[in-house]
Amino acid sequence: MRLIIRDDAQAASRYIADYIIERINAFHPTPERPFVLGLPTGSSPVLVYQHLVQRHKAGQISFRNVVTFNMDEYVGIPRDHPESYHSFMYKHFFSHVDVSPDNINILNGNAPDLEAECQRYEDKIQRVGGIELFLGGIGPDGHIAFNEPGSSLRSRTRVKTLAYDTILANSRFFGNNLDQVPRMALTVGIQTVLDVSYTATYLPHKTSHFQAREVVIIITGPHKALALQRCIEGAVNHMWTLSCLQMHPHPMIVVDEDATLELQVKTVKYFKSIEMVANDLGFRQKFPRKRDSLLDEDTLLSAEAQTNGLTVPQELPRTASPMLEPMSARLSDEDKNVSGIGPADMDKVADQSSVRMGARVAS
Numbered sequence: 577m578r579l580i581i582r583d584d585a586q587a588a589s590r591y592i593a594d595y596i597i598e599r600i601n602a603f604h605p606t607p608e609r610p611f612v613l614g615l616p617t618g619s620s621p622v623l624v625y626q627h628l629v630q631r632h633k634a635g636q637i638s639f640r641n642v643v644t645f646n647m648d649e650y651v652g653i654p655r656d657h658p659e660s661y662h663s664f665m666y667k668h669f670f671s672h673v674d675v676s677p678d679n680i681n682i683l684n685g686n687a688p689d690l691e692a693e694c695q696r697y698e699d700k701i702q703r704v705g706g707i708e709l710f711l712g713g714i715g716p717d718g719h720i721a722f723n724e725p726g727s728s729l730r731s732r733t734r735v736k737t738l739a740y741d742t743i744l745a746n747s748r749f750f751g752n753n754l755d756q757v758p759r760m761a762l763t764v765g766i767q768t769v770l771d772v773s774y775t776a777t778y779l780p781h782k783t784s785h786f787q788a789r790e791v792v793i794i795i796t797g798p799h800k801a802l803a804l805q806r807c808i809e810g811a812v813n814h815m816w817t818l819s820c821l822q823m824h825p826h827p828m829i830v831v832d833e834d835a836t837l838e839l840q841v842k843t844v845k846y847f848k849s850i851e852m853v854a855n856d857l858g859f860r861q862k863f864p865r866k867r868d869s870l871l872d873e874d875t876l877l878s879a880e881a882q883t884n885g886l887t888v889p890q891e892l893p894r895t896a897s898p899m900l901e902p903m904s905a906r907l908s909d910e911d912k913n914v915s916g917i918g919p920a921d922m923d924k925v926a927d928q929s930s931v932r933m934g935a936r937v938a939s
C-alpha cells in the first residue's frame with residue numbers, strides 16, 4: 577500500500593489528478609483498447625475533477641478513449657434530480673471534458689428490475705476487460721462506494737440499504753432534511769473493486785481473474801481520520817470496508833494532513849519516508865503493465881534489466897507495487913550502511929533519521 581500525504585485537500589487532489597493523467601497518457605488508449613476508469617461522487621473528489629477539467633482545457637489530457645464506470649447511484653430519485661449521482665457527474669466532470677456519452681456508465685437507480693441492473697453492470701465491466709484504475713472516496717465510517725459497515729468483503733454490485741450515519745452525512749446535500757435522503761442505493765461491491773473477474777473479449781481463449789489494476793482513494797479532513805486509522809492500521813474488517821484495500825496488491829491512498837490525525841506518528845513517518853527516499857533517489861513511479869502483457873506473466877517476471885545500477889524486473893507485473901519493488905532492494909543496502917547512498921545523495925535527503933526508519937521498516 578502507498579499512503580501519500582499532502583498538506584491540504586487542494587494538494588492531495590492535484591496529486592491524484594496528475595497521477596490519473598499520467599496513467600491515461602502512458603496507457604495510450606484507443607477505441608479498441610480504452611482506458612477503463614472507475615469514478616466516485618461525494619465532496620472529496622470535486623477538486624480532483626476540477627483539476628482534470630483544467631488540464632483537459634489546457635490540452636493536456638483527452639478522455640475520448642476513456643470508458644468510465646461510476647461506483648454507485650441512489651435508488652428512487654429521478655436521474656435529473658440535482659443530487660442524483662448522474663447530475664453530479666455531469667455537473668462536475670462529464671460536461672466539461674471530451675468523454676463520449678457512449679462510454680459513460682452509471683447505475684440506473686430507477687431500473688424496473690434493480691437486481692438485473694446490477695448484474696448488467698457487472699457484466700459490462702467484465703466485457704470491457706475490467707477496471708484499470710478505480711478512484712474512490714470514503715464515508716466517515718470507512719465505507720467505500722455504498723459498501724456500508726457490515727458489507728460482505730465478497731460483495732458485488734447490488735442493492736444496498738444505507739446506514740443511518742450515511743443518511744445523516746448525506747442530508748447536507750438534501751437541505752439537511754433527512755426525509756429527502758434516499759434510503760437505498762445501487763453500489764459496486766467490495767469484490768468488484770478488489771477483483772474484477774471476467775472473460776476478456778481480447779483473451780477469448782481463456783477466462784481470467786484480474787484485480788482492478790489499481791485503486792486510488794482520496795481522504796481529506798479530520799472527520800475521516802478515524803476511518804483512515806482503522807483502515808490502514810487496523811485489521812481487515814467488514815465494519816470498516818475500506819480496510820479491504822489491505823488485500824489489494826496495488827492500492828494508493830492520498831490524504832491531507834488533517835486525515836492523518838489518528839494515525840501513529842510512526843505510520844506517518846514511515847509512509848512519508850518511503851515517498852521521500854524514492855523521490856530523492858530518482859525512482860520514478862512505474863505503472864502497472866499493459867493488460868495484454870498479463871498473458872505471459874511468468875516469462876515477463878523472469879526478465880531483468882539494469883536500471884540506474886539496480887537490478888529490477890524489466891516489466892513489473894501489474895499486480896506488484898511498482899514503487900516499492902525497486903526501493904526495497906536499494907533500502908536493504910542502506911540498512912547495512914546508510915552512507916552507502918553516497919554523500920551527494922544524502923545531502924539531498926532532508927531528514928536522515930526517517931530514511932533510516934524507512935530502511936528498517938522496508939527490510
Ligand SMILES: N[C@@H]1[C@@H](O)[C@H](O)[C@@H](COP(=O)(O)O)O[C@@H]1O
Nearest residue numbers: 616618619620713714715721722
Ligand atoms: N457513496 C458516496 C461515497 O462514494 C463517498 O465516498 C462518500 C463520502 O462523501 P464525501 O466525500 O462527501 O465525504 O459519500 C457517499 O456515501
